Amino acid sequence: MGQERRSFGSIERRSGYFRARYVGPDRQRYDAPHLFSERIDAEFWLGEVHRSIERQEWRPPVKVKGGPDDLDTLAGYARHCLAERELTPRTREEYGRLLEKLIAPTLGSFKLKYLEPDQIRRWYSTVLSADRPVQRKHAYSLLRSILREAEDEGLIDRNPCRVRNAGKVRRTRDIEPATPAELNKLLELPPKQGLPVVLAGWCGLRSGEVRGLRRRDLDLTExxxxVRQAVTRTKGQVHVGAPKTAAGTRDVGIPPHLIPYLAKYVAALPVTGRDGFLFPGGDGVSPMSEKALRYAYGKARKVIGREDLTFHDMRHSAASLAGMTGATTAELKAMMGHATAGMVERYQHATRASRSRLAENMSKLAEL
Structure with a gap:
């Protein structure tokens, strides 16, 4: 396991992965919160830390609270449980926020073995706001998963999370997916603005996955x-790592009519090697920023007159278009990067065209 010395920090190869570490302004040594699959990603992470130090914006990473003395309490066990999980930086930050803001203040001091279903129900109905259903669902799901681990380890007899339908969120708005004509109109935009949105709309890529694409990830011959990595941002730092779940690592077919546009775009890119980002930032090295992608998507929505669509709705569009071609649930799972069929169902919609076609076909039955 060789260790590369650098002007700032060091990178060590470990079992096919790379660990980045550095000495902070406080003269303490810090490791990256996760391993990197590519050396270039470890280098980028160290560069981001170095820049934050130079701008005097660096703060010591927050260490996990709760030691072995309080593992019998919900808060202590939950912190230990999350510290042991393999999570992306963005997910770790979000779980930590849910735990510290919504779970620990009310339930954290309870001994695990004394937690009862009634306490969980009161917490769910009084602490978690019904006005924020997605946050409510995520907080409850996190607590349930933590207590499921406690049950599996024999620390409690039975998981006390038994709130009926607590993990379900009703869709608050109807989504009319983008049509093929609308998506193709985006090809009229400058390629760096149009193509990221087009790949989301036709291939179902998430925003972080689009930004994380490297030139080698685009196989125009095949x-x-x-999709091998995604870009996330936590507390001012940009991370490039594996997708959120194993199912997120996938190969997605590109509609053939897009290939000439992508080939022309790639041919015009600066020569940065196959490891270079497909949609680089202004410096030509780092990935496209969230702000740049939002700007590009703002342009795209105006071009097609669809101010109602969010960027994430492009995934709905991709799933709906694939469904209209007769894609099976298994094919949609693979395309969207989901592990369960239930998740795929969220992205399938009946478009105006399909509704009309269905009505016409049903009407024909009356003619028999």
Whole structure:
């Protein structure tokens, strides 16, 4: 396991992965919160830390609270449980926020073995706001998963999370997916603005996955885009790592009519090697920023007159278009990067065209 010395920090290869570490202004040594699959990602992470130090914005990473003395309390066990999980930086930050803001203040001091279903129900109905259903669902799901681990380890007899329908969120708005004509109109935009949105709309890529694409991930001969990493941002730091779940690592077919546009775009890119980002930032090295992608998507919505669509709605569009071609649930799972069929169902919609076609076909039955 060789260790590369650098002007700032060091990178060590460990079992096919790379660990980045550095000495902070406080003269303490810090490791990156996760391993990197590519050396270039470890280098980028160290560069971001170095820049935050130079701008005097660096703060010591927050260490996990709760030691072995309080593992019998919900808060102590939950912190230990999350510290042991393999999570992306963005997910770790979100779980930590849910735990410290919504779970620990009310339930954290309770001994695990004394937690009862009635206490969980009161917490769910009084602490978690019904006005924020997604946050409510995520907080409850996190607590349930933590207590499921406690049950599996024999620390409690039975998981006390038994609130009926607590993990379900009713859709608050109807989504009319983008049509093929609308998506193709985006090809009229400058490529760096239009193509990221087009890949989301036709291939179902998340925003972080689009930004994380490297030139080697685009196989125009086979007609495939390979999703191998995603870009996330936590507390001012940009992270490039594996997708959130194993199912997120996938190969997605590119509609053939897009290939000439992608080939022309790639040919015009600066020569940065196959490890270079497909949609680089202004410096030509780092990935496209969230702000730049939001700007590009703002342009795209105006071009097609669809101010109602969010960027994430492009995934709905991709799933709906694939469904209209007769894609099976298994094919949609693979395309969207989901592990369960239930998640796929969230992205399938009946478009105006399909509703009309269904009504016409039903009407024909009356003619028999």
């Amino acid at each position: 007609g495939v885009v390979r």
